[in-house]
Amino acid sequence: MIGTGFMGKAHSNAFRQVGHFFDSPYELGLKVVCGRNQNKLESSAAQWGWAETATDWLAVVGRPDIDVVDVAVPNALHAPIAIAAAQAGKIVLCEKPLATSLAEAESMAKAMRAVPSLVWFNYRRIPAVVFAKRLISEGRIGQTYHYRALYLNQSGSDPSKATTWRYRRSEAGMGAAGDLLSHSIDAALYLNGPITELTAMTQTFVPGRDVDDATLLLARFANGSVGTFEATRYGVGCRNRKTFEINGSKGMLRFNLEELNQLEFLDATEPSSQQGLRNLTVTGPDHPYSTFIAALGDFLGVLARKEPLQGDLDGAVEVQRVLDAVERSATSRTWVTL
Amino acid sequence: MIGTGFMGKAHSNAFRQVGHFFDSPYELGLKVVCGRNQNKLESSAAQWGWAETATDWLAVVGRPDIDVVDVAVPNALHAPIAIAAAQAGKIVLCEKPLATSLAEAESMAKAMRAVPSLVWFNYRRIPAVVFAKRLISEGRIGQTYHYRALYLNQSGSDPSKATTWRYRRSEAGMGAAGDLLSHSIDAALYLNGPITELTAMTQTFVPGRDVDDATLLLARFANGSVGTFEATRYGVGCRNRKTFEINGSKGMLRFNLEELNQLEFLDATEPSSQQGLRNLTVTGPDHPYSTFIAALGDFLGVLARKEPLQGDLDGAVEVQRVLDAVERSATSRTWVTL
Amino acid sequence: MIGTGFMGKAHSNAFRQVGHFFDSPYELGLKVVCGRNQNKLESSAAQWGWAETATDWLAVVGRPDIDVVDVAVPNALHAPIAIAAAQAGKIVLCEKPLATSLAEAESMAKAMRAVPSLVWFNYRRIPAVVFAKRLISEGRIGQTYHYRALYLNQSGSDPSKATTWRYRRSEAGMGAAGDLLSHSIDAALYLNGPITELTAMTQTFVPGRDVDDATLLLARFANGSVGTFEATRYGVGCRNRKTFEINGSKGMLRFNLEELNQLEFLDATEPSSQQGLRNLTVTGPDHPYSTFIAALGDFLGVLARKEPLQGDLDGAVEVQRVLDAVERSATSRTWVTL
């Protein structure tokens, strides 16, 4: 595990628990946690049971007793670590967004295609999102007309968060676009297919900050639908409101991460008097495992069944391609074709 | 009353009822209803109590026994009728959008400034919207960061509606932009001030139709906030979902026309553990008068108190200016400055 | 019209407007409004268009030029006025609850059976409630297991309301039981059929007050289901929360008066993964006519079609029979069989 921050903890928890929720032939041993801050390293090792700590990631990714490297560091470090790990033949797990630029992402993909890999775009593993995908595939909402997605949080106005690496271009590459919009784009590509063109704008509310506080865009999809996306760290009043809504010729779907076991569905083929958004509970509250565990469990299953593995990686590159178009559009103030 | 359609009925109801809900020194006599279809004229006269019917609007607006002319006809006829009525010295009430182009709107405004007038942008009279305006004016949400507005209905997929004049450019000028977006723009200008620039797209889902089924835009406001707008007749699953949401440095507001007595408010200056969207009931269910009645009641009050009257008219021209920019942006695929 | 209070106004509005929403062969002329307070009489006449005012109800109900008498006075006066009016051959409209005791109600019914009559239990006219009845009749929720009803308002803690006749046993007969519970019982009998036995309790939170502030009961229905009812004037936080919920072998229904155009329905015969409460919009927001208008419109229709008329009256006596059982149970602290 390279990284001791918030995501490092979330992944550590997933490594510990995945065996309780998913059958797997693999035994995950928590070998080494690697970081720059000795206090954090020790606390992380103690809390999650990492056997060793280390400060030199290059040495760690080269160790022969390590099979898997998890990259949970600031975005700008994803590429060097993930590429080195892949070149050393390790299985590579990498936080999202994959990279800070499309070129970087493509270099990473080139190296990582040689090994099994997972990019932690885990929201698409939420059972309600998977069920939405199934309803769409079964034609239950018909031809898509509209796709709209929000990702609103208020981290920007929280003084304790607004000074981290996520607010510096040199380390994060992007602001809300990388942190938040990337999740919405990933879900949109999964649920509604490729985006063909877009126009975007970015906004920074705080003077002197060099990343976007908010990114907004309009898009056309290959399936003929149109979309709006809004991602912001200044959605005051919203803790973690990640939503999507889809209107199609036969129905409507609506999801809000804040009620992650629920999916709203309207079937427009029913008699008009009986049409209404119905609130489906997609999974019960009995097994509150996190989406990180789900992502890891899926990955280990695919690995065990020796199925092809790079879907995630290609998907993550596609997200990066959209983010790249977003940046270019926001700068040029024009539509950009993908 | 020029017009016998849906809006003609809604206005007739308002004329009949306004006296029950608002004190007014005026006695409204329902003199003449004017239209092209004799059956509809007679039915309208019978149901609402119009004393006479007529088929020649030019003759009607010239009658000396008429004080007020209400224009509730397809958009393309607003300008000739309203201008003629104003030139004849009548008080002019006009459906929204004011016109089918900015040039037309400006001509109308020039003529109508000579007389009292009302444009039926009545959603801004909803008590919950007025209360939102008050909270904003009092600084309760602080500096605005985000304004987002939806107006989604499913009229486009309703075969009984999709063949009316509203779906023909020659009569309506615009599609969803004129019908739906105009309300959202009116509310946004009222609540959040002027728009300085925007980029827009339009979409027509049905081949051969020459108006927009949906219009989407990104905008910047003079107060430094950014906005998204989406208006569509293909929001399958949504009957009449007109919403706005505002995130500001001190709080959040949310409104949905489908629950028109409610306004959601979050006060971000409270202790963090007690922050939550609270559902304010702004008016009780005891007096279910329509927003048309409210608009008319306000207008008669202003008239009686001899207050200046053209605010509405200027506001309606500003809405038309934004719609004009929307059309130009959608055509040129560029940002347009207002 | 006998009465100038809140209900007198609501009824006056209905008389004025019913013709706009319901076809009717009757022309309603607003002849006389009768009350004890001269100021209120004049204000009521001026606002609603009553031709005359009067202070002696006995004289009014005897006038040959009066066809209809509407009784909208404190409950204790319902019986003498309604009986006198019925004996004079007038059509009698009467506020709910019908009376202050079962004996009184039965006397009234005896007199009123000779004439057309309406008791203003108008919540059962709400389109969403009527639609619930239809779904039940069609077997869509199967065998009923549970019926639960709340009627919560906070009028008791509102100093401006808590000193009216509604808080005095001599004039109101009952407190929350008469005002609020009676509506819930009426809806329950309509939707779920007769109650066979019940146990009840009443509570008065304010010392010295001689009516119930809250009444709660458990009940068994003839159809084998069990029910809970709670009505209170101390439901602080709830303006006018009248709800019912029904669980049956095939589904669930839920209604809340605060969102009176909506009915929630779950169809438990669908595949489990697609079951969810769906929010049905039963009437659009276009015609915000009040339930008083609906009650009156239905009544005039029945009258015109010369259909049998006493259903309402018998229903109102049944409600009174349940209220009587509630009072006896609360006093005796035992179950009471109906």
Added chain:
Amino acid sequence: MIGTGFMGKAHSNAFRQVGHFFDSPYELGLKVVCGRNQNKLESSAAQWGWAETATDWLAVVGRPDIDVVDVAVPNALHAPIAIAAAQAGKIVLCEKPLATSLAEAESMAKAMRAVPSLVWFNYRRIPAVVFAKRLISEGRIGQTYHYRALYLNQSGSDPSKATTWRYRRSEAGMGAAGDLLSHSIDAALYLNGPITELTAMTQTFVPGRDVDDATLLLARFANGSVGTFEATRYGVGCRNRKTFEINGSKGMLRFNLEELNQLEFLDATEPSSQQGLRNLTVTGPDHPYSTFIAALGDFLGVLARKEPLQGDLDGAVEVQRVLDAVERSATSRTWVTL
């Protein structure tokens, strides 16, 4: 661990995970899982990491290498196992309801007072419920008027569930009253204090079944408030709807287990126009640990700090005392004083 059913799994998960979420000086070793079915024992041991399996609970509770005994078996076996374990000096953890009768519960309490113990009434550990308690203690809702609680699920109409020991009096003691109502009573005693009297009814919808499918009651609390409770296995349409609502002189609280991170609060001391139920998020979605983990973590903390320990036990006896009164009232059809 005595028991291999659903609760055995939930507790096993808690034993495994508590260390990740709560600091504790204790190292929990998963020694022995004990049950009657060899297949279930082996599967449970394999999935959760129990070192041994056993079939004789009496032998297990006597083993000197065991410090803690967790009783997760049908209710009728709680007493013999818990008493034996306590007499052997073990720390005793016991599923709820504590027992199948008040006498049994009191015997258990007598034995268990000698050792540290935990009864798994874990819903009172939900952060939103704890926060509700805090608001009440701080006087934020003032004098309580009404307490209403529902616990509705649809397990009774699920053929796969309706044949287990929970539907047989000999093993479960009670039906919905023990399973569901006990949780609601526990929460009510915690939040609103002692119940002084109650009247109850039970209902069994399926012929031949000897436990209650539903239990309903009215109650008076020592603090002057009145309460309604409804617990049912036939709440078709509701998966696990455990709610409470409290109306007090200064405000209102509302909770629904189905949205367990949310607490609704209305502050009636605010200006009337700004009063509204606000939706508080009491804990973020980042740490989806179960309430079983919370209960265990609290318990270990108390144990480590050598604080007095029997609160839970006494509380569980009080719940049993209320359940006993419920049964007596339902049988005698009278009010019962506690």
